[in-house]
Amino acid sequence: MSTLVSLRRRERPAPHDPEFDRDVQAGLGAQVKTLPAKYFYDQRGSELFEQICRLPEYYPTRTEWKILREQGPAIAGIIGPDVEVVEFGAGAAEKIRLLLNALPRPAGYLPIDISGAHLSAAVASLQRAYPDVTMRAVAGDFTKQLPLPAPLPQARARVGFFPGSTIGNFTPDEALGFLRNAAAMLRDGGGVGSGLLIGVDLVKDPAVLHAAYNDSAGVTAAFNLNLLERINRELDGDFNLDAFDHYAFYNPRQHRIEMHLVSSKAQTVTVAGRQYGFDAGESIHTENSCKYTPIRFRQLAEKAGFRPAAMWTDPDSLFSLHWLTLPQA
DSSP states (O other): OOOOEEEESSSSSSSTHHHHHHHHHHHHHHHSSSSOGGGGGSSSHHHHHHHHTTTTOOOOHHHHHHHHHHHHHHHHHOOOOEEEEEEEEEETTTTTHHHHHHHHSSSSEEEESOOHHHHHHHHHHHHHTTTTSEEEEEOOTTTSOOOOOOOOOOOOOEEEEOTTTTTGGGGGHHHHHHHHHHHHHHHHHHOOEEEEEEEEEOOOOOOHHHHHHOTTTHHHHHHHHHHHHHHHHSSSOOOGGEEEEEEEETTTTTTEEEEEEEESSSSEEEETTTTEETTTTTTTEEEEEEOOOHHHHHHHHHHOOEEEEEEEOTTHHHHHHEEEEEOOO
């Protein structure tokens, strides 16, 4: 039977949640306004992101699915049997099905996601499809080092799973911090053969990137603007969504897509009783999506304490999956 382990007092921030409030006020009060990308994923944001993943312009999801399907036997042969899979930022918990189908005798599944309600529904559905796999969901911020439940006695090792291109949402320093935290959490699970299977988006033609983050249906724009709607709902904000425009572009010097919300006019916005002025054309920087070369990502992983062991990619080198092992202490 699946269980939900809450590592936060609430499944998602309620009005004036201290952490959400603090992060938003700090970001809007900075000289260059920013908002943390992790707050995209309330219930509505998670649903919109699932729609993004199905868009024709958005190549990462379908490309990674294809790699997982075609390379499943090779991946399973390296990871081996009797492991508990820890998925960071599980969301709808869809890609894990491909991994569980490929793995011989998976012992358990431990997904972590900041949206507890969304996660609980996803795991309930997954448990029905895999009744022999012990599932324990953790509601919490996977970007931080979390105390996980004790390892399952039937599990030989814990294996991390971080699909998608989420590692690219971090700055290089943040990515290093995440990988170090992930290594510590997986190492605490003990066992021989622990490691991390992680998806990494690759450097490519900027035109392909521009189309992926500026889809013709406007779903990515709605996803971006939903962050302001969440602030209005949960922090008594009065953002006029019609006065902000979605703007995404590729920064070649930083090897990243930058996503912004641009004020279309001079205006003042109130959030939790505090006022913030915007000039016409001023933006809120909401997300980065860094792209890596295989060599640069391997160097980052090694710095975090992992050993790069294998990599799989598609014929067009759009996306990659890396298997990183954890040396025994």
